[in-house]
Each structure stands twice: as C-alpha cells, then as structure tokens.
Amino acid sequence: MELLLLKIALIAYLVAAGILGLYLLLQHPAPRWGGLAVLLAAFVAHGGAIVARSLAGGYVAVTTDYEALSFFAWLIVGVYLAVETRYRLVAVGAVVATLAFMVTLGAFASYSGVRDLPPNLRSAWLPVHVALAFLGNAVLALAFCVSLVYLVQERRLKEKRVDRRLRRLPSLETLDQLNYRALAWGFPLLTLGIVTGALWGKHSWGHFWSWEEREVFSLILWLLYAGLLQARLVIGWRGRRLATVTIIGFAVVLVSFVFGHVLFPGKHGGSFD
16 A cells, blocks of 8 residues: 555656646646646655555654655655645746655655664654654755746846746745745754754764764754855845755755765664664
C-alpha cells in the first residue's frame, strides 16, 4: 500500500506541474483549479504513504534516505498549499510541483524496506527535532521557488515582454514580500531545529555538537540566512539580490542533505553510530 500511494503521488505531482504550467499559457481558469486539485490529491496520497510507513515501523518515518526525502517533498507541498489559500501563486505552484516530483523521484529511487529504529533514536526528541528542522527547510524551499519565479518575472519585464501570459505571474512586489516572509518563518524554525538537535545530542551522546558534515552545513546555512535577513532589515536588500542569495541558500540545503544522509550519514543517516 505504501509504495502504491507513493507512485500515485509521484505521477500526480508530475501531472499537477503540467496542468499548472498549462494555466500560465492559456486564458482559462480551469487548469488552475484542476492543477491545484491534482496537487492536493498527490499531497493526500503522499501523506498516506508516510503514515503507512510510520505505522509499519512504529516510529515517525524520517530516518532513512528514502524516508527523509519523502517527508521533505510532502512538507514542501503542504507549505505551498497553506500559502496558496491566501495568495494566487499558480506559477510558484508549478515550480513546487516540479520540485516535489524530483525529490519524490529521488525517494522512490532510494526506497528500502522498514527497519528497526536504533535504541538511541527512540526518544521524544525525534519528532520534535525532525518536525522543526524539516518544516524550516520546507519553508525555505518555498522561498527558493518564489525566488525562481521572481527572477523569471523580472527578466521578462526588463525585456519588455509584457503579454497576457505575463499577467498570470504574481507581481514583483508580491513575490519579494512572500520571499521575505518565508525567510522570516523559515529561519526561526531552522534555528529551533539546530537547537533541539544539539539538546538531543547532549542527551543521547553526551555532547551538544560533534562537527559532523551535516552539522557544519547546518551552521553555514544558519549563518547565510541570518546574514540575509540582517541585510534585508538593516541595509534594505530586496528584489533580485535577495532572490539570488535565497536560491544559493537552498543549494546549501540540498548539499547538506547529500553530505548528511548519503555520503557521510553518521547520526543523521544510515549508520546512527
């Protein structure tokens, strides 16, 4: 059942990306509602796969590469759907659906069976730390998607390619404000994720910080976003510069995942030593 639901979600993400992209080309509202409906269905099916996996394992399914990727993709879509209830961000939705498809495809490619949770991870800290860290990264992923759309919109305006399709994209001001709000929410969540991880490390292994690759990249990411928010509030960074650095920050998120879960798993991936 878990794999079936995951396959349904994977296909639905791709279909949603296509339909939402079609909405930007056509002058009819039907693709918007259809694309959002498919994306919501994918989100529900994906959530069902995560619940089925968690029930089978007896713990929150976020420990293996497959589980982490799957949970991350699901949260990205959930954050977008929550924001879409207030903003009309179909262009961002097309990017989100594409990103969710790619991450879920990575999860599907790295699928492995359910395994027993190591004793040192059987802690109340697991859902707390994971929820904060992954939710923070998902909000920052939304900022990344918004920034991509911002750069596309800005380029089209500079080239004076103003047509009906361009009007389907949110205004630069809306995108800039949403990017800042996503950063303003994602950074505290990221901070709390790091803090709870340090507290859990002290409780389980006797030290707050072990300088693992994932921890080092998390620190780099925290410093980058802290500097970015500082530049926004003090210097007044906006627009293209803010969007560009936001994209760079999300690249660090992806690199930290590769190092923390794939190349050098340690306590954050496959070995749990």
